[in-house]
Structure formats: structure tokens, C-alpha cells
Amino acid sequence: MGCDGYYAPQTFKYAHEDNKKSVTHMEKKTKTRTKTDNENNEADSVDTIRDILFGNQMRGFDQKFAQLEERLASDISALRQENSRQIESLQTFIESEIDILGSKLTSEEKARVEEMDSLDSELKQTAKQLDKKIEQLKTNKHPMQQ
Numbered sequence: 001m002g003c004d005g006y007y008a009p010q011t012f013k014y015a016h017e018d019n020k021k022s023v024t025h026m027e028k029k030t031k032t033r034t035k036t037d038n039e040n041n042e043a044d045s046v047d048t049i050r051d052i053l054f055g056n057q058m059r060g061f062d063q064k065f066a067q068l069e070e071r072l073a074s075d076i077s078a079l080r081q082e083n084s085r086q087i088e089s090l091q092t093f094i095e096s097e098i099d100i101l102g103s104k105l106t107s108e109e110k111a112r113v114e115e116m117d118s119l120d121s122e123l124k125q126t127a128k129q130l131d132k133k134i135e136q137l138k139t140n141k142h143p144m145q146q
Helices: 007-145
Strands: none
Touching: none
């Protein structure tokens, strides 16, 4: 059967179709590559024209932006340092105020304890004097009743 030519034309037909498919695929790839290359060339041309027309301005803007960025970075750094210094100063002030208030509270507490002790001793002394007077009155009253 292979020699009668029956399969040979079909084999050729299929092989030819496969070749045709691969040639068509290769043509598409080549066209796509050419199209992509053309687009890249056009993009490069547009970039070149843009650079010619606006290159100096863009470089000037880039320099200004770089300078602005540097200035902002240095200003932010200075602000951070200033904030840090102010926070440390505030912390020191608060700690000293807490110490002062603590010592005032301690001295106030001591003064109140001393006043309470003084009032307690005065109250005891007054109570003793009052007891003596009451005793004297009782003793004085009794002789008169007799």
C-alpha cells in the first residue's frame, strides 16, 4: 500500500500543511518582530525628539527637584533634632517639677504631722487642766455642802 502512491500524496499533503503552518507562523513572528521593531524605533524617535525639544527643561526640573528633595531632607532632619531636643528639655523640666512637688508634699506632710502632734498635746493638756478644774470644783463644792 505504501508503494501504490495512496499514502504518499496524503503524507505529502499533511507535511505540506505542517510546513505551511510553520511558514505562516514564522511569517507572523517576523511581521510581529518587524512591527515591534518599528514601534521601538518610533518610540526611540519620539524620545529623541522629546529630548531635543524638552531636554534642557527636564534636566532643569530634575535638578530643582533634587535640590528640593535635599532641602526637605535636611529640614526634616533639623526638625527631628529640634523635636528631640525639646522633648528632652520637657522631660527634664517635668522630672524636676515632679521632684519639687514631691519634696513640697513631703514637707507639707511633716508640717501637718507636727501640727497634729502639737494639737494633740494641747488637747491632752487642756483635758488635764479641765479635769483638775472639775476636781477642784467638786472638792470645793463638797465643803460648802457640809
